[in-house]
Amino acid sequence: MDQDARRSAPATQRNRDPILDVLRPLLPETGIALEVASGTGEHVIHFARAFPFLRWQPSDPTPDARASIAAWTEANGLMNVLSPLDLDAAAEAWPIARADAVLCINMIHISPWEATEGLMRGAGRLLSAGQPLYLYGPYRRAGHPLAPSNAAFDADLKHRDPRWGLRELDDVTALAEAAGLAFEAVIEMPANNLSVIYRKR
Numbered sequence: 001m002d003q004d005a006r007r008s009a010p011a012t013q014r015n016r017d018p019i020l021d022v023l024r025p026l027l028p029e030t031g032i033a034l035e036v037a038s039g040t041g042e043h044v045i046h047f048a049r050a051f052p053f054l055r056w057q058p059s060d061p062t063p064d065a066r067a068s069i070a071a072w073t074e075a076n077g078l079m080n081v082l083s084p085l086d087l088d089a090a091a092e093a094w095p096i097a098r099a100d101a102v103l104c105i106n107m108i109h110i111s112p113w114e115a116t117e118g119l120m121r122g123a124g125r126l127l128s129a130g131q132p133l134y135l136y137g138p139y140r141r142a143g144h145p146l147a148p149s150n151a152a153f154d155a156d157l158k159h160r161d162p163r164w165g166l167r168e169l170d171d172v173t174a175l176a177e178a179a180g181l182a183f184e185a186v187i188e189m190p191a192n193n194l195s196v197i198y199r200k201r
């Protein structure tokens, strides 16, 4: 694998440890953790080092992202990261049948709403009772004024693609509940982001 395929997203260096702090008590020690929308792959290799007995399944619908994920995995010699899957969250069928945890970081606001609908359907299908779906990103929240930085980010996203933008957390939770995923917790994270945890009923 060509190591030059490795791409880098500076935000991953800033948010990976705060995210890991939330994941440590949340994820099972063994089994398969599916990451939807892995992007560069920098998160999955960081998490795979911290959870050496979990098998990590990265995915992304973008070929460049999958090349980057594979290159980071190889460069770090990680045996517990599987080859990245071509997984479009919005698709009816996913190329994986089960998982013991599902993670999705910074996709929901940078994709059409259909991707979130598909994410919830897929996580509801793959997970068994008690297993977690972990989300990270910026959201709109009833009773919480939008931070100016998030309002600017939302305007920029909508300018780039009118189908994108910060979602109402209640709308996301309604989809999760409809897919059999019970809301468990929301945790405030640095830079006005949230960790959101659901569990399969």
Ligand SMILES: C[S@@+](CC[C@H](N)C(=O)[O-])C[C@H]1O[C@@H](n2cnc3c(N)ncnc32)[C@H](O)[C@@H]1O
Pocket (backbone or CB within 6 Å): 009, 012, 036, 037, 038, 039, 040, 043, 060, 061, 062, 065, 087, 088, 089, 090, 104, 105, 106, 107, 110, 111, 112, 115
């Ligand atoms: C802002 S990046 C986040 C990547 C990574 N999770 C991170 O935090 O650095 C958004 C990612 O969502 C992926 N994406 C967009 N639409 C998607 C969809 N329908 N299904 C799965 N992934 C999607 C993109 O390919 C991109 O890698």
